[in-house]
Amino acid sequence: MSPIPLLFAEFHHSGDHEGAWRLPGSAVDRLADPSYYVERTRLARDGGFDAVFFADFVGYDPIVRDVVRWPFEPTTLAAHLFASVPDIGVVVTGSTVFATVDQLYRSFSTLYDLSGGRIGWNIVTTGAPATAHAFGGGVVEQHDARYETADTVVDELSRRWAEQGRRPLFAQAGASERGREFAARHAEVIFTATPHKQAAAAYRADIRQRAMMIGRDPDEIRVLPGVLITVGETDDDAVALREHLNSLVTVGAARHMLSAYGVSLPAAGLDSPLDAVAFDPAHNGIRSRAAVLAELAESLGPSATWRGLVDRIAGSRGHLALTGTADKVAAVMNEWIDDEACDGFVVKFSHNPGGAEDVVRAVAPRLTARGVGRGAGWPGQAVRSGELRSEVRSSSSATAEAIASGASSWT
């Protein structure tokens, strides 16, 4: 009896691929247009997604010059989305490091009440130097120490919300040793970047084991790997689209992408040989993705260039990347679910608008038809208005088979 797999949609303004904003049909003219975000969220809701997710790194990031990602502050955006699309979950990032307990309590309690409980909080331990700068200091607390702070913050907020019998869904993306410990302790939904099935299965098993060790029911935790989807009418179309998107990535965007994981693009540039990917040992940001990058670099073979590595991680940033027909993409996703490598996915769209519509039209029905995501399968669930956290918890005990047959245990 497998629980209902979940489908989350991760939205970046122009799509996840760093070249997407340069496509002729991109919506760069709608950067500050709230109706664009409402439209994207409705699309996800209609596609059967359980929630939309907005990443955030809190501070101003100069990458805005090379790639368009996060123009709006996400908690403010979430309030607007709930007013217009009340029947989907919205998960937004809130830094446990660059905010006080009271601030977080106030923001997320407000969002909880505004939305009738449909808010999720991505409990991150922001490590970006730009964020530290935005908060008046140049120094980011050390990696593991940030998780200590985060434990204290989340414990205190859990206590406050437990007293009130309500709280947002907690999502997290812990991948380092300390990050996994934190995620297994607090999160109900865990995002992860695992580029192949074995890595995903091993990550999920590890998280479940850690949860059991601290007395949590592992079925309370849903592990959702990110998947970058580039879909086409034929495999060749999809590959051509992906290659075109790769060709639109600027050198600045490539450099930034690598530096986020502690890797410097050599002065010789993108076409120089990828002989050694050296990681800065003092890198204080996201650590775990370095290992994913090293493995991807290795897999490219001896004649690889830096461009080859950038082409591989563009958009996906080390997540699973699927390029092909809707049939092919959905088959791999369903196989990961069947093989218990994950409990659903965080879908990343190659480009937006366009790629997201293609996924909703062609890929999502091939998933929802077999009970993935709550949107399509639940009898009488055209409108979802309960607490997101309760829905996610119930989906672990209800089964996809029961939903598909219409015999819902949902109340």
Ligand SMILES: Cc1cc2nc3c(=O)[nH]c(=O)nc-3n(C[C@H](O)[C@H](O)[C@H](O)COP(=O)(O)O)c2cc1C
């Ligand atoms: C799907 C996904 C989304 C993430 N979103 C954010 C985010 O919005 N803000 C952030 O600071 N970190 C984000 N992260 C990074 C994680 O919070 C975390 O720093 C990282 O996955 C692992 O950190 P660690 O290796 O340092 O434990 C995200 C990671 C993943 C896999």
